[in-house]
Amino acid sequence: MTTLTDTDGPGARGPAPQGPPAAPDAPRRSRRLLVPAGAALFIGVLGFLVVMPLIRLQSAAFADGAHGYRIAFGSPGTGKIVGTTIALALGSLVVAMVLGTMLAWVATRMPPRYRILRTLPILPIVIPAIANVTGWAFLLSPRPGYLNVLLRQLPWWSHLESGPVDVYSLPWIVLITGFGLTAFVYLFVSTGLQNISQEHIEAAQVSGSSPVGVFFKVVLPLLRPALIYGGGVALLLGLGQFTVPLLLGTNSGTEVITTAMFRSVSESPVDFGAAAAYGSPLLLFGLAVVIGQKLALGDQTRFVTHGGKAFRSVGGTSKAAVAVMIGYTLVATVLPLAALVVVALSKFWSGTIGLDSFTLANFRTVLNEPGIVDAIVMSVMASLTAVAIVLPVGFVAASMLLRWRRFRTVHALLDFIIALPLGIPAVVFGAGFLLTYTSPPLILYGSRWVIILVYVTLMLPFATRMLLSGMIAQGTAYVEASRVSGAGPLATDARIVLPLLRTSLGGAAALMFVLLTHEFSASMLVRAPTTQVMGTVIFDYWLNGSYPTVAAIALVMTAVTATGVVAAMAAGGGTGVFDKL
Incomplete structure (x- = not known):
């Protein structure tokens, strides 16, 4: 026999009273906190990578009662150096x-x-x-x-x-x-x-x-x-x-100024403070140029x-x-x-x-000399590794800049950090990285990672800006359709946004590979005898007067760059990549 409950049959008294609403479960609260925590960590890491070398530079310049500034700007030839610059x-x-x-x-x-x-x-x-x-x-x-x-x-x-x-x-x-x-x-x-x-x-x-x-x-x-x-x-x-x-x-x-900085850290005794002080005018000039651009343009809608x-x-x-x-x-x-x-x-x-005396001996030297071969391999591997790191970092940064505009402080801070390497010469970052990573907590001097990190820092604005432009051009229709269909943010990015960014990704990779295989300024500051790249090896042979070898390395360097561009064009959708260069 079936027993009727209070809610069964015609004599039921209605649903049982409900208790107070349940509190959000712990996993949901964790997910809500994970996004801002991850964003803060991301911005903090980028800030350390970009800003810390500049802070260390200025600390060195002001150390010992601004000893670096006294040495750099107390010299009678400094005015001529600034004027020549x-x-x-x-x-x-x-x-x-x-x-x-x-x-x-x-x-x-x-x-x-x-x-x-x-x-x-x-x-x-x-x-x-x-x-x-x-x-x-x-x-x-x-x-x-x-x-x-x-x-x-x-x-x-x-x-x-x-x-x-x-x-x-x-x-x-x-x-x-x-x-x-x-x-x-x-x-x-x-x-x-x-x-x-x-x-x-x-x-x-x-x-x-x-x-x-x-x-x-x-x-x-x-x-x-x-x-x-x-x-x-x-x-x-x-x-x-x-x-x-x-x-x-x-x-x-x-x-x-840049060669004066290099002289300060390459000649004995090494004077990091003077090098940092020499770089200060470049920081001020870069800031002035960026501000001047904004003032000169004013309201850009006038030019549509x-x-x-x-x-x-x-x-x-x-x-x-x-x-x-x-x-x-x-x-x-x-x-x-x-x-x-x-x-x-x-x-x-x-x-x-x-013409009768032409020979391929110089190219055989380039391909058989261990130091030159190691430098070519180091240049290619460091460039590819930096590109592989910067592309996902640039995608995350571009996504945050596009989707987090309502958080003005976070947006402005991230935009400033990303844009900073564009306004500061690479040689300044090279000197900053040399100071930052030759002392605790991270001693990386002499390893390939100091070159890779400097490359990543220099390429951040290029990857972010190119991917941001591609994302803006996509509009929001595809993303909204994906989200309405039930896909989450990660699934939408993986299935919709990234495939549509193929050309932008290929263009960014090609441009960064070109710039990195050419990179010379920062590499000269952070290189070590065991971590040479193509540009620094060319300079060493140039100083030694081995001019035919210099020419052969330069042509190999050009061929490596062209090969990388062609590969990026093929991966990114053909001529569209070349148009972005």
């Missing part, structure tokens, strides 16, 4: 801005069948700076430089025994630095031109403006954000320039020009544009590479080229 930065900025803007404008006038040539001005980014500089030295060294030998065949210079060009002088150091920075300005200005609506051009033409007037009155003002961003990047790179002054300026006594028609050059297409593009590439890229090839195939560097 400013002259190099401003001079190379002018060269880069003029050439970069001109080439971007010329690229818009390329006939359709020749538009593949628009990628030529960015080739210097792929070619290592140290390889390019040594190539120019082989061309324009006063006595044995190949171009100087040819110029002395002309009647008006036939009486000279050296020159007429001195690649080791400050004007040529400025010019060669400007060639290297032109590619960055070109990228910014080209993007700016693509975003200008043709409707603005047509309105100016209807109003009676000539092509020159349209360029100066309409195009250039609308390019203001691109010019300011490109100019700011070029100025920061010029202020922190290290490779060209070190390789070319040593012969003529031309010294800038999207319309129904894409930008076209005012003057139409011209084959002269093809000649200009090819001519610049021959001068800025092909000539230095050709000089490297000639010297690498020669038994020794002289002013004459003997």
Whole structure:
């Protein structure tokens, strides 16, 4: 027989009274605390990685009653060093801005069948700076430089025994630095031109403006954000320039702040305080450039020009544009590479080229010398390891910057930490890492990890910004659809966001691999006899006068970089990756 309960049958008295609501279970509370704790840990680790080297630098500079500042700025030659640094930065900025803007404008006038040539001005980014500089030295060294030998065949210079060009002088150091920075300005200005609506051009033409007037009155003002961003990047790179002054300026006594820092930590007695003090003006200059950019731009909505028609050059297409593009590439890229090839195939560097004496002995030396092979392996492995670390870190940072905008303090702090390496020269970070990781609690000097950590720090802003741009371009529709379907944040990122970011990931990997295999400034500060990379080995052979070996290593370095770019392009979806470079 069945017994009726209070809730059974027609005589039931209704549901039993409910007790107070149950408290959230412990796992749910733990999950709620895990996210902010993880975010705090993430930001703390990045802060230690980026900020701690700078703190250690300033601590060293102010130690012993600001001994470092007294040594660095009490020297009578310091004023000249600072003046040379400013002259190099401003001079190379002018060269880069003029050439970069001109080439971007010329690229818009390329006939359709020749538009593949628009990628030529960015080739210097792929070619290592140290390889390019040594190539120019082989061309324009006063006595044995190949171009100087040819110029002395002309009647008006036939009486000279050296020159007429001195690649080791400050004007040529400025010019060669400007060639290297032109590619960055070109990228910014080209993007700016693509975003200008043709409707603005047509309105100016209807109003009676000539092509020159349209360029100066309409195009250039609308390019203001691109010019300011490109100019700011070029100025920061010029202020922190290290490779060209070190390789070319040593012969003529031309010294800038970065080479003074290197001298302070490479000569006996080592003076970390003076090196840190020398780096302080670069910190202030970088901060001033970043603030100046924001003030100069003001309200950026004034420059939004999207319309129904894409930008076209005012003057139409011209084959002269093809000649200009090819001519610049021959001068800025092909000539230095050709000089490297000639010297690498020669038994020794002289002013004459003997085809019958060409040899592959220098390449055999590069591939058989254990120290050089170890440096090549170290450079590739350190770069790949850094890229493998930075990509997930950059993805997490980009996700937080995109999704945590309502937490203004956290957003601003993370954005500041990520952007800091962009405004500070790599040589400053190299000196900071040398100080930070040669003393407790982490003594990493002499290991590959100090190089990897410095590489990770330098690449943080590049990975984060490129992935953030890709995530913004995706919009929110796919993510919202995934979340509505019941997928959690991790599943959505793994199944939706990351596959759609394939091209951005490939572009970021390619760009970082290029920059890291080229990295020379910071590597010179943190290297040890057992932890050399390609750039530092080239410098050692350069000092020893083994110029054919230098040329061979530089060409191997270029080949390694090109291989890495091609591999990243294949992994990231082909030409889309190259467009991001």
